[in-house]
Amino acid sequence: MPSRPRLTPAIADVRRAVRRSLEGSGPGEGRLVLVALSGGPDSLALAAATAFEAPRAGYRAGAVVIDHGLQEGSAEVAERAAGAARALGLEPVLLRRVAVGTAGGPEAAARDARYAALSAAAEEAGAIRVLLGHTADDQAETVLLGLARGSGPDSLSGMAADAGAYLRPLLSVRRSVTEAFCADSELTPWTDPHNSDERFRRVRVRSTVLPVLERELGPGVTEALVRTADQLREDAAALDELAAEWLEEIAEHAEAGIALPVAALATNPAALRQRVLRLAVEAEFAITLTRAQTLAAAALVTSWHGQAGVDLPGVRVERRDGLLHFSAAPTR
Numbered sequence: 001m002p003s004r005p006r007l008t009p010a011i012a013d014v015r016r017a018v019r020r021s022l023e024g025s026g027p028g029e030g031r032l033v034l035v036a037l038s039g040g041p042d043s044l045a046l047a048a049a050t051a052f053e054a055p056r057a058g059y060r061a062g063a064v065v066i067d068h069g070l071q072e073g074s075a076e077v078a079e080r081a082a083g084a085a086r087a088l089g090l091e092p093v094l095l096r097r098v099a100v101g102t103a104g105g106p107e108a109a110a111r112d113a114r115y116a117a118l119s120a121a122a123e124e125a126g127a128i129r130v131l132l133g134h135t136a137d138d139q140a141e142t143v144l145l146g147l148a149r150g151s152g153p154d155s156l157s158g159m160a161a162d163a164g165a166y167l168r169p170l171l172s173v174r175r176s177v178t179e180a181f182c183a184d185s186e187l188t189p190w191t192d193p194h195n196s197d198e199r200f201r202r203v204r205v206r207s208t209v210l211p212v213l214e215r216e217l218g219p220g221v222t223e224a225l226v227r228t229a230d231q232l233r234e235d236a237a238a239l240d241e242l243a244a245e246w247l248e249e250i251a252e253h254a255e256a257g258i259a260l261p262v263a264a265l266a267t268n269p270a271a272l273r274q275r276v277l278r279l280a281v282e283a284e285f286a287i288t289l290t291r292a293q294t295l296a297a298a299a300l301v302t303s304w305h306g307q308a309g310v311d312l313p314g315v316r317v318e319r320r321d322g323l324l325h326f327s328a329a330p331t332r
Contacts, residue, residue, distance in 0.1 A: 005186065008184040010181040010183075013181075014048075014177060014181045015052060017172060018046065019056075020169070021162075021167050022054060025128075025129060027058055028058025028059035028060075029058055030058065031128045032060045032126055032127040033167075034062045034064045034121065034122055034125060034130050035047045035063045035090065035130075036064055036066070036133065037084070037133075038065070039078075039080060039190035040192055042138075042178045044178075044189045045133070045181040046131060046178075047084070048181070048185055049169075050131060051088040061090050062092040062125060063090045063092075064094045064095075064096065064117075065081045065093070066098060067095065067098070068100050068110050069100065070106075071193065075097070082095045096120075096121055098116070119165065122165065129165060131166075131167045131169060134159055135173050135174060135175045135177075135178060136170075136173060136226045137174060137210075138159070138171075139158045139229055140222040140225040141210070142159055142229075143156055143229050144205050144210070145205060153232045153235065154236055156232050157232040157233035157236050158229035160233060243272055246264075256327045257284055257327035260277075260326075261322060265301045265324065270298070273298060274295070274298055277294050277298060284326060285315055287312075287314045289315075296317075300317060300319045301319075311329060314329050315329055
């Protein structure tokens with residue numbers, strides 16, 4: 001095992017964040033957690049802090065390294081990250097190479113391939129959680145990207161610290177702190193060239209948009225965006241719970257699909273009504289409606305003048321006999 005570094009503020013902050021995250025996951029009881037390790041400063045700091053904190057919380061800690069194969073020398077970078085994990089005392093250390101497709105663009109395709117590989121590695125190793133190294137800066141970038149897409153509070157609520165199979169212990173920690181952690185611990189992180197490639201929207205937000213906001217609006221913009229995400233996530237979770245309970249009460253199931261009473265939908269606030277519509281379609285047909293599609297269905301409640309139903313992707317919505325009927329769209 002490497003010698004223990006002196007306890008600096010950065011090391012204390014990252015360790016504390018990991019400790020709280022693991023404590024929130026219940027008693028360790030020898031269960032395994034895996035750190036998703038790229039070798040960059042965020043994931044390397046997370047790996048080192050987890051190696052320190054996990055045994056104290058009763059957990060075993062390993063690592064999983066994903067080689068996306070998108071850059072020259074990526075195999076060597078992955079091997080180096082795996083070696084760093086072993087030097088930190090993490091066990092097992094899993095290295096997975098993935099084939100990245102093209103669906104949704106390069107960022108989305110790489111993300112999909114990465115999460116599929118992380119999920120498979122966790123199942124193979126019997127890990128209960130995978131720890132991800134997203135920081136407060138990543139959260140702020142995510143909120144701004146969601147704002148630019150205009151995709152509503154669900155997107156603006158950013159990433160969850162606890163997302164079932166995944167934990168993000170560092171969402172309250174700035175990137176500068178993880179970099180200081182590595183320096184204080186004498187760890188040498190890898191610098192991903194993609195993180196400075198302005199072909200990617202997230203990089204442009206990081207290198208241009210956030211610095212401009214900080215300069216023009218004053219310091220603290222990143223922290224404010226993180227607080228906003230936390231508040232919106234709480235609100236969204238409450239509305240989702242109310243919508244699920246309400247849907248269970250009012251839904252009428254039929255062989256062809258599902259129906260909801262128009263009167264009940266009309267008397268409730270738009271935010272709750274639209275959540276119920278989305279939830280009904282998702283639960284019955286495994287289809288996620290966009291906001292525009294949801295509003296088209298809601299118009300049959302709020303702006304109905306006898307018009308015909310609407311055809312959404314995979315779903316037909318019609319109003320008749322005081323009910324909003326959802327059925328699978330006929331295949332062509």
